[in-house]
Amino acid sequence: MIYFDNSATTRPSPKVAEVLSRELLSDELYGNPGSIHKLGTKASRSYDAALKKAADLLHCGADELYFTSCGTENTNTVIEGYLSRNRRAGKTVITTGTEHKATLETVKRAETLYGSKTVYIKTLPDGTPDLEELENSIDDDTAMLCFTHVNNESGAILPLEKIVAIRDRKNRNTKIFLDCVQSLGKLPIDLSGMKTDMASFSGHKIHSVKGTGLMYIRKGINIDPLIVGGGQQKGMRSGTQSLFLADAFVTALEEAVNDRKEAYERVEKINLFLREELVKRKAVINSPADALPFVLNVAFDGFESETMLHALESFDICVSTVSACSSKTKAVSYVLLEMGIPRKTAANSVRLSFSKFNTMEEAEKFIETVDKIYELYALK
Amino acid sequence: MSKNVILARMGEVTLKGLNRGKFEIQLKSNLKYRLRSYGKLAIYQSQSRIWIEAKDDENPVFKSEESAKEILHAVTQVFGIVSASLARKFEGGIEDIITNSVEYVRNYLNEHPDHKTFKVEGKRGDKSFPLKSPEICAEVGAAVLENFEQLSVNVNEPDFILYVEVRDYNYVYAGKVMGHRGLPVGTAGKGMLLLSGGIDSPVAGYMMASRGMQLDAVYFHSFPYTSEQAKEKVVDLARIVSGFSGKMNLYVVNFTQIQLDMYKNSPQDMLTITMRRVMLQIAEKLAEKSGCKCLITGESLGQVASQTLEAIAITNEVTDMPILRPLIGLDKEATCDISRRIGAFETSILPYEDCCTVFVAKHPKTHPKHVDIEEAEKNLDIEKMVSDGVAGVEIIEI
Structure with missing residues (x-):
């Protein structure tokens, strides 16, 4: 099996499997972190240690991170939670038409729930947002910007620094939400230096398991929680914390951060080889030249x-058509159409996406x- | 001691003359097959009605109201049944009749809380019973009124009629679930249904089965142009149809190479018709092998290019078997209504490609002539295509 569909999901790494199965069978770790007996205390301490480790790896405070179930939950929480809590921060949300459905559907629903207004910035043929239009669109009423760090279908990389500079120039109170689901483990993530206010990470895209997510909300930003209840995770995300899933996430995160450079170089070679060979075969490359090679x-x-x-598939090779989250309904990729790619080309498009486990031999076989x-x- | 039984009413079957017995035997056998997972059942007939009950009084499926209703639903899916009711069967005198009637009405009102008026109809088959029919009705009616304050009697337009029958045993029942009518499957031979993944063909199969026809089906699979999911969808649809038509073989023809040959060697605008002609020939061969005496398609006149009168005439030429087209005069809405009623619609509209959509020409010929088809097929080895199609068939038992 050649698996070139790593943007849809990845195979759990052996280390993750090992940690998870060890912990599941452990006599000491199954307590509820909220219980005050020793099993609970043990679970709670281990959970805090996982949080601390994640914070170190992402260069932020442990009090700025929350374990969640997935990227979609993060996106729903930060966009809705920010708009709900900060009604005076402005009514406008700026995004693009090439975002993940999680963002597009959340900003749409926020219009009815919170009376916000969404401005969709044009996407340029290289997959990045039109910065001139962004500059003209941010005003005193702009509550937040919602952008994807790396687009899941094209691999286009967001010019984050330039966007931060525009924001700083136009309205310092405008918050930036960055969807890092596809960039984690592939681009360096340094939350202290990135000047993003909120960010979303997902475990199963970095060889952890489905059901693991991590949400970053910079200290000092108040948002209403999406899920209320027992007040776990400082009231930001109620529900019994899962130490097992937290550790499954952090194990993968550590591997992703440590292996990042090597994985990048490996995948870059595969990508270059495929680009070169595919254009010889009447294929059209839709990903921009400077896209993330993954x-x-x-x-x-x-x-x-x-x-x-x-x-x-009949030759045991897995790829995607449009993103797996929406491919049950037959449609041409809206992301490619937004980039100005002709409908006919978009209708013939597939997405290959790689991971550190892919090899050059697989590329040749492909x-x-x-x-x-x-x-x-x-x-x- | 009382037990749940099912009363099913026959329709058209009872109009049959000397053949009636054959139809009834088939109907009872179909009921037995349809209800095979519910334990040992006694299925017996009196006049135009069929009674179904568990042979074993301890049979749990008849004991719980829930599963009895499930059986009731299954009975109404069998062609030949016009309607069915859940009845209570018991022995004893008028006291027992009253107790059971009141209990039956209590259950009935749980299901139909909006029903406010009723009447009782009595039938006394056992003439030795001390009370006459009107007296039975009066006694039971009074007891129901006494027990359910919300109810009143309306003999002209009651919300429900409570039937009380006194025969070898006593029976009470009310309300009925409508069946699919028609004739028992197996009384009208066997046909080969051309099943695609769309809305029409399952409905066509259902309609022929409702006239008593047993079915096999053939599906043309063009992997990778059509996916495995598309095939799974067709299997699901075959299962839905077989819920009405009984056991069925689904023949999956590997059509990729045949379609590619056609695509490369015949004109685009005749592709659909050429393809349908080959499909019918393959279907006919498979039909002969499996004992089918006709082909069934979901065509509706004028719906698409291959369903004009000229196109139908040209596709008809290639087979000797009759081709039945039960939807020929229906519009799409009418077909969709039936599709929804038989529970196929949601599956039919799943968005997977079928083999007709991938290779369809932009502007297919709507009024093909003989010369067109001769031209279109002159570079094709049709005979080989047909024998290849038949040879590579996969059979799925549904």
């Missing part, structure tokens, strides 16, 4: 996305397979 969006002439996906598929199934 994502390669490519259109195969004469093959609808789904046809290519199933053909590859190219051989594409040749075979052209020979067997091409309609022209």
